[in-house]
Structure formats: C-alpha cells, structure tokens
Amino acid sequence: MENKTMKFVVFSLGCRVNQYEGQSMVKKLIEHGYQATDRLEYADAYIINTCSVTSEADKKSRQAVARVKKLNANAKVYILGCSSQNNSKPFSEKDGVILVGGVADKMQFVTKIIDTLSGKCDKTVEIAPLPTVYEDDFSPSLTNSRAYIKVQDGCNNFCSYCIIPYLRGRSRSRSLDSVYNEAKELIGKTRELVITGINVSAYGKDIGLTLVDLINRLADIPMRKRFGSLECTVINDEMLQAMVNSGFCGSFHLSMQSGCDSVLKKMNRHYTSSEFLAIVELIRKYYPDAGITTDVIAGFPEESEDEFLQTLETCKSAGFLHMHVFPYSEREGTKASKMQQVDKAVRVERANRLIVLSEKMKTTFLSSQVGAVHEVFIEEKEGDYNVGYTDNFIKVYSTAPIGSCLKHTITEIYGEGVKGEIL
Numbered sequence: 001m002e003n004k005t006m007k008f009v010v011f012s013l014g015c016r017v018n019q020y021e022g023q024s025m026v027k028k029l030i031e032h033g034y035q036a037t038d039r040l041e042y043a044d045a046y047i048i049n050t051c052s053v054t055s056e057a058d059k060k061s062r063q064a065v066a067r068v069k070k071l072n073a074n075a076k077v078y079i080l081g082c083s084s085q086n087n088s089k090p091f092s093e094k095d096g097v098i099l100v101g102g103v104a105d106k107m108q109f110v111t112k113i114i115d116t117l118s119g120k121c122d123k124t125v126e127i128a129p130l131p132t133v134y135e136d137d138f139s140p141s142l143t144n145s146r147a148y149i150k151v152q153d154g155c156n157n158f159c160s161y162c163i164i165p166y167l168r169g170r171s172r173s174r175s176l177d178s179v180y181n182e183a184k185e186l187i188g189k190t191r192e193l194v195i196t197g198i199n200v201s202a203y204g205k206d207i208g209l210t211l212v213d214l215i216n217r218l219a220d221i222p223m224r225k226r227f228g229s230l231e232c233t234v235i236n237d238e239m240l241q242a243m244v245n246s247g248f249c250g251s252f253h254l255s256m257q258s259g260c261d262s263v264l265k266k267m268n269r270h271y272t273s274s275e276f277l278a279i280v281e282l283i284r285k286y287y288p289d290a291g292i293t294t295d296v297i298a299g300f301p302e303e304s305e306d307e308f309l310q311t312l313e314t315c316k317s318a319g320f321l322h323m324h325v326f327p328y329s330e331r332e333g334t335k336a337s338k339m340q341q342v343d344k345a346v347r348v349e350r351a352n353r354l355i356v357l358s359e360k361m362k363t364t365f366l367s368s369q370v371g372a373v374h375e376v377f378i379e380e381k382e383g384d385y386n387v388g389y390t391d392n393f394i395k396v397y398s399t400a401p402i403g404s405c406l407k408h409t410i411t412e413i414y415g416e417g418v419k420g421e422i423l
Contacts, residue, residue, distance in 0.1 A: 006044045006117055007037040011068070013061055014051025016196040016228050018081060020150045021106050022049045028110045034117070041071045045117060049106075050083035050091075052167055054329040058083050065094050076116065080109050082167045103168055145379035145388075147190040148228070151179050151214065152197030159257075160268045160335035161297065161328070164198065171202040176209065176217045183221045191377050191405050192224040201231035212242045219246035224377065224391060224405075229253045232279040233271055240286040250287030251393035254279070256294040259314025260307040263300050266339070273314045280318050289372060291321040291365070291392035296354055299328045299347025301339035308350050315357055321365045321393070323358040327351040366418055369394060369410045376420055377405045387417075396420040 008029055012022030025047060026036050037043055046068040050061035061083035068077060076098045079091040085102035092100045098116050101109045154169040155162075183193060195214070197203065204210045211234055218225060226249040235254075258264050259273045283290050296311065315323065327347035330337050376396045378388035385397035390408075395417030400406050408420030 005035070007035045007039075007042055008045040008047060009037060009040055009043045009068075010047045010049065011064055012049040013064065014053060014057060014082070015198070016148055016194070017150055017153070017198055018049050018051060020148045020196060022047075023148075025049070025106065025110050028107060029114070032114055034114075040068075043068075043072060043075055045076045045078065045113070046071075047078045047080070047113065050079060050081035052082035052086045053162075053164060054326075055331060056329060058086070062090050065091065065097065069094075069096055078109075078113050078116075080106060082164070085167045086163065145190070145377070146192035146194055147186045148194045148196050149179060149182055149186075150174070150196055152200055152203045154202075155199040156202060157199065157270075158268060160266060160339075161300065161331060163331050163333055166333065168198050171199055171206060173203050173205070173207050173209065175207070176213060179214065180217050180221075183218055187222060190223065192226070193218075193221065194226055194228050196228040199231070200227055200229060201234040212239050215239065215242040215246050215248065224249050224375075226251050226393075227253070229255055231255060232276050235279050235283065237282070240283065244286055249391040249393070250290040251293075251391065252283055252287075252290055253293045253295075256314075256318075257297050258300060258303075258307075259296075259311035259318075260303070261310075263303055263307050263311070266302065267297075267300065267336070273310070277314065277317055287392070289369065289374075289392050291390075291394060292318065293322045293324065293393075294318070294320050295324045295326065297326050297328050298351035298354055299342040299344075301328065301336050301341050303328075303342055303350075312353065312357060315354065315361070319365065320358065320361050322362055323354060325351050325354040325358060363413065366394065366413045369418060370412060372410050373407055373423065374410065374420070375405060376400065376408045378402050385419075394418055398422065 010022045010026050012018040030036060048061065048064050051057040052061070065077055068075065075096065077096045078099045079097055080101040082103055084091050084100050088100045091097055099109070099112055151174045152171065154171040155165045156171045158165050186193065201211070203214055225247060230252060232254050256276055257267055257269055261272045264272065280292060283292065296315065328342065330341060374390035374392065374394070376388045376390050376398060378386045378398060378400045380387060380402060386400060386402050387395060387397055389395060396408060397414050397417065398408060398420045400422050407423040409423060411419045411421050
C-alpha cells in the first residue's frame with residue numbers, strides 16, 4: 001500500500017502531557033502525508049501512548065493492544081510511553097506490535113514509525129535512556145476548545161506512592177523563549193491556554209528560573225491562561241500577583257493527596273494541612289471567586305480512621321469546587337507498596353465518603369456563584385444548551401453561540417454546573 005494513503009490513529013492514555021505529546025505526533029504524521037482517521041476500524045496503524053501512573057493504568061495500556069487488534073487484525077501497532085518504559089516485555093511479545101519505545105524522544109519515535117511504514121526497518125524494541133534536558137521538538141496543537149502547552153517534564157519529588165519519577169526522569173524545563181513562541185503561534189487560533197507538565201511547579205529550577213518568570217513572559221499573550229496543576233508549596237504573594245497582572249484565570253488544581261499531617265509525611269509530601277489551607281486562603285485573597293480543585297487518595301497505607309477523619313475536616317475547611325478522589329492503588333516499586341496496606345473495602349468506603357463530601361462542597365460553591373458575573377468560553381452543544389466554562393472553571397449552560405467568549409450572569413444551579421444569562 002502506498003504510504004501516502006495509510007490511515008492512523010494515536011491513542012494517548014493518562015495525563016495531559018501524554019495528550020499534548022500525542023497531538024504533536026498526529027501533526028508530524030500528517031505533515032509526512034499520512035491520514036489521521038476517526039474510523040478506527042479502517043486504520044492501518046495504531047500508535048498507543050501508554051500510562052503507568054497506577055497498576056490499573058498499566059492494565060488498560062496492555063488491554064489497548066488487544067482492543068485495536070480486534071478492530072483491524074492486520075494493522076501495525078506501535079507502543080511508547082510510561083508503561084512500556086516501565087516494562088516493555090508485555091508489549092513486545094504481542095502479535096502485530098512493530099515498535100516499542102519508552103518516554104524519551106517521542107518525536108524521534110515517530111520518525112521510526114514512518115520508516116517501518118515505508119519498509120525501511122523491521123520490528124524492534126528500543127527503550128532510550130531518560131533525558132537530562134528538556135526535549136524541545138514538539139509542535140503546537142489544538143483540541144476543539146483550548147490549547148495545551150507543555151513547559152516541563154519529569155519530577156524530583158519521589159512521593160512514596162508514585163512511580164512516575166522513575167519513568168519520566170528528573171525535572172527538566174523548557175526555555176522561556178520556546179514556550180512564548182509556541183503561545184504566540186496560537187494567538188487567534190484558540191481562546192484559552194493551559195500550561196501543563198509532569199510537575200509544572202518545578203518549572204525553572206534546573207535553568208535558573210521560576211514560575212513567576214514564566215507567568216510574566218506570557219503576560220502579553222491575549223487569551224485566557226490557566227495552569228493544569230500546581231503544588232501548594234510554590235504559591236506565594238509574588239506568584240499570585242503576577243498571575244493577576246498577566247491575565248491568568250482564577251482556577252487552581254492543587255494536589256493535596258491527604259489532609260492529615262502524619263499521612264502527608266508518609267507520602268513524602270512537603271507541607272502540612274495547615275500550610276495547605278493557608279495557601280487556599282491566600283489564593284482567595286487575590287481571586288475571591290477562585291475555583292479550587294484537588295486530588296485526594298483514600299486509604300493510603302497505614303491510614304487509620306482518625307487520620308482519615310482529619311482529611312475530611314481539611315477538605316471541608318478548604319471548600320473545594322471539586323475533588324478527584326482515588327482509592328489508594330498499590331504500585332510495585334514504590335515505598336508505599338512495602339507499607340502495611342489498608343483493606344481494599346475500607347479504601348473504597350473512605351473514597352465514597354470523600355465523593356459525597358465533594359458533591360456537597362460543589363453545591364455550596366455553585367450556590368455562592370449565583371448572581372456573579374463571569375466570562376464564559378462556549379465550547380460545545382450538550383442537550384438543549386451550549387456549554388462552556390467560566391474563568392474559575394464552572395460549567396455553564398447557555399444559549400450563547402459555540403466559540404463565543406461572553407460575560408454571563410449566573411442564574412441557578414443546573415445539571416453539572418450552572419445556567420448563565422448573557423449580559
């Protein structure tokens with residue numbers, strides 16, 4: 001088959017960084033004459049960008065190979081990402097898998113895919129060494145509604161439950177000029193920019209910069225800007241003032257993980273619950289309507305009922321817009337996997353209590369926004385309404401046209417968010 005007619009699909013599992021990298025791979029393949037397709041069964045090649053953040057993510061990554069082979073048994077399959085970095089064997093042994101790579105030099109991996117599609121090389125497994133500097137070969141790409149810019153990769157935190165630092169390597173930052181130039185290319189193509197990375201909070205530490213330098217560099221980019229996720233330890237008055245001055249949105253995802261000091265210490269998280277709550281209060285000084293979301297792990301090893309109750313109280317005090325709740329998932333190779341494990345049924349029960357609290361806090365927060373005025377970026381149609389998000393990331397049901405960015409008055413709680421009336 002002439003390679004110019006070959007159709008492909010890129011599946012990116014897991015985090016926003018994987019999504020960003022996957023979009024860049026799509027763009028490069030299209031530039032070389034290949035055709036991206038939404039008709040999955042007609043694809044000649046499947047590229048699976050895997051995730052390994054949990055054991056379940058590893059399982060889903062392996063299952064993805066079987067799923068695509070059912071779609072087209074004759075298709076070529078290419079594997080890369082964190083799961084294959086962790087263990088390439090379960091992938092390389094599967095029929096139809098042509099190339100297996102890891103997390104390093106993903107755009108070079110695309111070049112190898114092109115070589116195999118054109119018959120220049122055979123099946124191989126190549127897990128390259130983890131990079132020590134930022135690999136700046138990705139290209140800007142868009143979703144339907146917003147653009148993501150990757151500014152950092154890797155992590156130095158080594159939280160006791162997390163395997164990602166071992167798979168992604170040490171933290172490494174993208175240059176300010178490179179970030180700015182990509183953002184500038186996106187002007188006029190999207191209304192919102194999301195700054196993402198494996199650990200964005202570590203940005204600049206390896207190149208003599210800080211997040212404030214990044215924020216200030218993006219000040220003249222005329223679109224909504226927000227961070228995908230932040231650690232509370234990097235947030236201070238200087239940073240928040242810079243965000244306000246540079247037009248960053250009042251939405252913050254702070255990875256709390258636990259609201260109990262003794263559990264946080266076992267997790268190797270470098271803050272206390274009171275320090276976390278102080279940062280929440282500081283954020284609301286600069287952004288009074290800030291929508292603050294978080295991650296919480298339920299049933300961490302050795303967590304007692306009293307310790308869990310402390311987490312519940314911390315969450316109540318924070319008043320989150322939403323909590324992403326996860327029952328603890330044992331990850332082989334981490335310190336936490338060697339601790340005394342909490343019964344799985346207890347983990348699930350505690351997670352359910354957190355989810356109930358999350359829904360109550362969401363209702364309370366949304367109620368506080370009724371009557372407020374927010375700019376809403378309308379993204380898609382859902383039922384009888386068009387829906388979009390405010391600057392503080394509240395879902396709004398509106399009659400405004402898709403693609404518009406207009407001021408709305410919040411009128412009532414509705415569906416998964418609120419109704420808004422165009423001003």
